[in-house]
Amino acid sequence: MSTETTPGPSPADTQPPVTSTRPVVQPGDRIFSGLAKGAGILILVVLAGVAAFLLVEAVPAFTAPSAEIPGGAGFAAYVIPLVFGTLLAAVIALVIATPLAVAVALFITHYAPRRIAQGLGYVVDLLAAVPSIVYGLWGAGTLAPASVALMVWLENNLGFIPFFAGPASTTGRTMLVAGVVLAVMILPIITAVSREVFLQTPRLHEEAALALGATRWEMIRMAVLPFGRSGIISGAMLGLGRALGETMAVAIVLSVSGGITFNLIGNGNPSTIAANIALQFPEASGLGVNVLIASGLVLFLITLAVNSIARFIINRRREFSGAN
Amino acid sequence: MTVDTSKRQDQVSDLPPPGGLAIQGQLPRWAVPGGLAASAVVVGLVLAAIGFSVGLFVVGTVVLFAVGLYVASRQVEGSRKATDRLVTVVVSSAFGLAVIPLLSVIYTVVSLGMVRFDGEFFNSSMRGVVGEGGGAYHAIVGTLLITALAALMSIPVGLLTAVYLVEYGKGRLAKAITFFVDVMTGIPSIVAGLFAVALFTYLVGPGARLGFAGSVALSVLMIPVVVRATEEMLKIVPNELREASFALGVPKWRTILKVVIPTSIAGIASGITLAIARVIGETAPLLVAVGLTTALSFNPFDGRMATLPVFAYLSYATPGVPREPYLERAWTAALVLIIIVMLLNLLARLIARVFAPKSR
Numbered sequence: 001m002s003t004e005t006t007p008g009p010s011p012a013d014t015q016p017p018v019t020s021t022r023p024v025v026q027p028g029d030r031i032f033s034g035l036a037k038g039a040g041i042l043i044l045v046v047l048a049g050v051a052a053f054l055l056v057e058a059v060p061a062f063t064a065p066s067a068e069i070p071g072g073a074g075f076a077a078y079v080i081p082l083v084f085g086t087l088l089a090a091v092i093a094l095v096i097a098t099p100l101a102v103a104v105a106l107f108i109t110h111y112a113p114r115r116i117a118q119g120l121g122y123v124v125d126l127l128a129a130v131p132s133i134v135y136g137l138w139g140a141g142t143l144a145p146a147s148v149a150l151m152v153w154l155e156n157n158l159g160f161i162p163f164f165a166g167p168a169s170t171t172g173r174t175m176l177v178a179g180v181v182l183a184v185m186i187l188p189i190i191t192a193v194s195r196e197v198f199l200q201t202p203r204l205h206e207e208a209a210l211a212l213g214a215t216r217w218e219m220i221r222m223a224v225l226p227f228g229r230s231g232i233i234s235g236a237m238l239g240l241g242r243a244l245g246e247t248m249a250v251a252i253v254l255s256v257s258g259g260i261t262f263n264l265i266g267n268g269n270p271s272t273i274a275a276n277i278a279l280q281f282p283e284a285s286g287l288g289v290n291v292l293i294a295s296g297l298v299l300f301l302i303t304l305a306v307n308s309i310a311r312f313i314i315n316r317r318r319e320f321s322g323a324n
Numbered sequence: 325m326t327v328d329t330s331k332r333q334d335q336v337s338d339l340p341p342p343g344g345l346a347i348q349g350q351l352p353r354w355a356v357p358g359g360l361a362a363s364a365v366v367v368g369l370v371l372a373a374i375g376f377s378v379g380l381f382v383v384g385t386v387v388l389f390a391v392g393l394y395v396a397s398r399q400v401e402g403s404r405k406a407t408d409r410l411v412t413v414v415v416s417s418a419f420g421l422a423v424i425p426l427l428s429v430i431y432t433v434v435s436l437g438m439v440r441f442d443g444e445f446f447n448s449s450m451r452g453v454v455g456e457g458g459g460a461y462h463a464i465v466g467t468l469l470i471t472a473l474a475a476l477m478s479i480p481v482g483l484l485t486a487v488y489l490v491e492y493g494k495g496r497l498a499k500a501i502t503f504f505v506d507v508m509t510g511i512p513s514i515v516a517g518l519f520a521v522a523l524f525t526y527l528v529g530p531g532a533r534l535g536f537a538g539s540v541a542l543s544v545l546m547i548p549v550v551v552r553a554t555e556e557m558l559k560i561v562p563n564e565l566r567e568a569s570f571a572l573g574v575p576k577w578r579t580i581l582k583v584v585i586p587t588s589i590a591g592i593a594s595g596i597t598l599a600i601a602r603v604i605g606e607t608a609p610l611l612v613a614v615g616l617t618t619a620l621s622f623n624p625f626d627g628r629m630a631t632l633p634v635f636a637y638l639s640y641a642t643p644g645v646p647r648e649p650y651l652e653r654a655w656t657a658a659l660v661l662i663i664i665v666m667l668l669n670l671l672a673r674l675i676a677r678v679f680a681p682k683s684r
Binding site: 026028029031032033035036037038039040041042043044046047049050053054056057099100101103104106107108111112120123124126127129130131132133134135136137138140141142143184187191215216217218220241244245246247248251252274277278281282285289292293296297299300303304306307308311 | 404405407408411412414415416418419421422423425426428429432433436480481482483484485487488489491492493497498500501504505506507508509510511512513514515516518519521522523525526530531544547551575576577578580581601604605606607608611612615633636637640641654655658661662665666669
């Protein structure tokens with residue numbers, strides 16, 4: 001087109017190609033792209049605002065004399081048992097949910113009859129749709145009383161393991177039950193991510209394994225699981241992020257009395273950061289509010305780190321994946 | 325690889341003499357259902373002797389069946405087949421185990437929630453109610469108002485951001501936005517609530533609790549979900565459609581509004597519905613930012629409001645003196661909440677199906 005412009009037979013002929021090579025820019029275009037860009041920038045501003053307001057409100061908790069912080073021993077002493085409780089509950093949830101989620105994802109992708117597989121996927125997604133408050137009520141109302149017998153059994157038979165040292169709680173509102181409720185809540189996330197990756201396993205790998213005489217399990221172990229390993233890890237990390245920040249289920253289920261303990265079936269459990277905020281905030285005032293907001297900031301940083309690692313693994317996989 | 329070959333060689337040496345394929349045994353087809361029934365009977369009889377419980381019965385049956393099947397298969401079919409059968413049992417029972425909580429949750433909430441699932445629950449507030457009676461009309465109104473306001477703020481911002489990222493975004497700004505949307509996805513809901521409190525403490529003064537603060541907190545949670553869902557949908561619009569539109573001389577903004585978005589509207593709408601379903605059940609941010617009240621309020625800009633999740637939580641956690649009416653209302657509120665969320669999920673699937681672009 002452009003070569004035609006100089007020796008063109010008449011100016012009228014050259015006119016349309018010249019204008020059509022550059023995009024048409026109307027005022028409408030400028031307004032629309034400006035709006036879109038503005039919305040994007042607004043998100044950055046909001047996030048900066050979240051960080052800024054939390055920081056500003058948290059600073060008094062860091063600078064206040066340690067005697068004024070609840071507990072009287074400074075902010076670090078206040079927040080460390082909470083961090084411990086948060087990590088403990090989340091790790092229990094992860095240990096229970098990950099193998100289960102991988103098995104469920106395998107069942108949906110490789111074992112269930114193809115016709116009902118999608119329906120089964122919906123069923124697992126329904127687990128994700130249930131609001132956390134409902135899980136909390138269910139955990140405290142149904143699961144906790146039902147688990148008392150199991151915890152007594154654990155104390156009597158496995159009491160030599162520090163986790164089950166007891167004395168077993170009579171209400172069932174223990175760290176173990178809170179972890180199980182969290183496991184139920186993060187199961188659908190890990191399952192969804194794993195399922196997606198398992199479905200992307202190159203068909204040729206699977207067929208080659210089967211053609212060499214592998215049984216279904218050997219095919220899965222040799223073709224599907226190695227391919228999906230990073231997907232499982234990142235799904236588990238996303239689940240961990242959710243479990244760390246989960247509030248209401250823990251706040252309702254767990255019977256709290258502070259203190260760091262590895263005893264999972266007793267009455268005295270460390271609280272988690274999120275649950276502690278939910279329980280204390282309605283009555284907090286003055287410096288108490290600042291302390292709670294500061295602990296929220298700590299939680300934010302922990303989940304941020306976990307989620308960043310998960311994203312990093314997902315992105316790295318995308319680059320080196322053999323699937324494309 | 326080395327492991328595999330050595331395994332295979334073992335297998336070869338294990339193979340029976342020529343004609344082995346025909347000789348190698350296989351469990352009959354009835355082995356699986358028959359074995360399951362047999363283990364159920366055995367476990368049932370044992371439990372009948374020592375005291376019956378449904379949980380023990382199911383667990384015992386599955387364990388006995390798995391062990392029995394493994395041993396039988398190992399004898400007849402060899403260790404590889406036996407492992408395969410064992411894994412099949414384990415994986416299938418894992419799925420069963422995962423479904424149990426869902427069924428239990430639904431059963432618990434429905435059976436306990438139906439007690440107060442009556443007219444009074446839906447047309448009266450808690451004003452002046454102590455003990456029996458009362459309802460959650462004010463909480464339902466509050467939940468719908470606060471979520472609607474949150475949606476009103478999140479949908480335009482999320483939609484436009486997704487349009488920017490897919491259609492315009494290049495370079496550093498787009499990368500930064502993508503990264504920070506990811507960060508935002510991971511914000512714990514309680515932290516979003518704390519942000520709203522800190523913001524309105526700054527704007528209004530200490531101790532501020534108002535419905536709009538809850539909407540702001542929910543928006544922080546909702547925007548990244550809307551961006552992600554919309555982005556996914558815009559990305560799968562084929563480039564040929566855009567190019568065809570440009571070739572006809574349509575400016576870019578009209579192309580986006582008239583071609584790209586209508587093509588993907590089904591997916592976008594269903595994604596947004598799912599985002600609403602996700603935030604409507606959020607409790608923690610509303611608990612810290614909005615609080616609870618007993619009276620009906622239609623003004624989210626003035627004072628506390630009641631919302632269903634917070635109503636359910638506080639009725640359960642801090643009941644009044646006769647406990648039962650409070651607990652009953654909590655369960656019914658949870659039931660109403662679950663019904664709303666399930667309806668929204670259903671609606672999302674319907675939208676996706678009905679408005680999907682005609683496939684060739």
